[in-house]
Amino acid sequence: MAQGIVRLRAGICAAASAVGKKESEGPLGAFFDITDPTDRYDQKTWEASESEMQRRALALAIKRAEKKPTDVDILFAGDLLNQCVASAYGLLEYGIPYCGIYGACSTSAEGLLLASMAVTGGCAEWAAVVTSSHYCAAERQYRTPLEYGAQRSPTAQWTVTGAGAFIVGGDTGGKCVRVSRGAVGIPRDSGVTDTTNMGGAMAGAAADTLLRFFRETGESPSAYDRIVTGDLGYEGGAILCDLMNGAGIPIRDRYADCGQLIYDREKQDVHAGGSGCGCAAVTLAGYLLPRLQKRIDRRILFLPTGAMMSPDSVKQGRTIPAVAHLVELEG
């Protein structure tokens, strides 16, 4: 296969999601498994709350797969916090071999690709993936503490408070959703320096991965019920559809974005939509996978995107490179 395009023999056999108040009140609220109206999850810091969401989501996913933590050979996990501490602390008690990953908001797809590769190659019988984000922890790390009451720009997105967990195995029968192919994203720099317009920074990477995948596999958008990005939001989603139109491969009639699906744009004041590692993860776990299991959708492309800058790199005048990883899912 071509560079970064992988054939996989794996399946997502169980999943679970934990979210905060705003997510539970959105259009997908009823689909999420665990919610806490305080967003605190019984913890003293927002960072610890994020860890606890990961812990609870993984516990439920393992239970649904009818497994024990000792059955999971490798755990792939990551988040947006410096040094990925939400994952490091949240998953400590499980005692599962652990690979930390960082793909910004594309982390859920990176984890699913690596878990599926481990299973495909016989390096793991069962692998798990957990990713998360927390609005309050992300705001104070990336922008300003909430107490400052900073004004948000129209293109700004709202970091999802949520954690999604997935159990991946080689058994693709029964209720497992098949992971049949994937594309590891190539980082692309669109020259954007505006940290309040992540969708704009990431849309080019999404188009790049999609076009590579279609070119190398010979597939076209009509082969898929939906093409779902992770958190391009309204701004980035529109740019992606324009870029695909420009490339002669329109996707608008089957395009969706987790950052658009998860909140009610009119009622929830989220400006350009949802974002964060948790956005794509909980939308996949709670909404997209059950649709594939029930055969409402037969085949989708799941394509989370990540912006790879840090607050420091932006202050140093660097542009915002982005990456998009693609996972082909079949019900």
Added chain:
Amino acid sequence: MAQGIVRLRAGICAAASAVGKKESEGPLGAFFDITDPTDRYDQKTWEASESEMQRRALALAIKRAEKKPTDVDILFAGDLLNQCVASAYGLLEYGIPYCGIYGACSTSAEGLLLASMAVTGGCAEWAAVVTSSHYCAAERQYRTPLEYGAQRSPTAQWTVTGAGAFIVGGDTGGKCVRVSRGAVGIPRDSGVTDTTNMGGAMAGAAADTLLRFFRETGESPSAYDRIVTGDLGYEGGAILCDLMNGAGIPIRDRYADCGQLIYDREKQDVHAGGSGCGCAAVTLAGYLLPRLQKRIDRRILFLPTGAMMSPDSVKQGRTIPAVAHLVELEG
């Protein structure tokens, strides 16, 4: 195989290292490929210098493997900077499918395991691994800017300025060093909260991974010429040897640590030794791999360790969990 213990069919077929002034003046100085006595690598910020070391190390490794960037199917890279930006910016120009990884100072081994797994499973023909750290960038992010002139504790370690790059393929013949087995580390919390004693925080994780590997494979230390940790330094290295003695599997007669090897303890004022993602990476690339290629060593265990905390998690009173990934290398 048992949880996290993997059989691999891969080889490290080329490697390269880039380091700073202090590393070039140490006992291994002559073994490193690229040095810059200013530590700046022609960049305006320390963070950009770290990125540039990664870029140059990967260029040389690809050249030595007689490959082009388009031959590399997947690139695994990571570093210590927030959001792993040294890797994100340093490797952008290559246009290689990219998986960001985070294992703190164990990142080089995590990358080698994932690259070897990708090759073993047929998901990549060639994979690359790059990791780095930079003393000046790490000090201001983790502790204080150098200009403050903070006093260092006796157990403190010196972050290596360096980047190591590796090209991994399925061809294990010729000059390739075989990657035959590995162990994905389980995060362990020794209860240490002192950020100036990382060796102490990480030694328990190293012992845990070593004991798991010996138990599950039936191997013993005598099967290896050397057992080399990544950056436990003098403090952590002594604790690991004590822990292994206590478990009835002494390793001291064949134990080495990259953080002890890389600096001259008497002359270079590094207190407890070297550390950082770059420490194990450049020592493997410049010193350990050539010894295996020349059959000075036949078989070693390479076991970098990582401390998974962030400056924020420590301020919030959390202990310092650690992880150690093991790679079995054969000349």
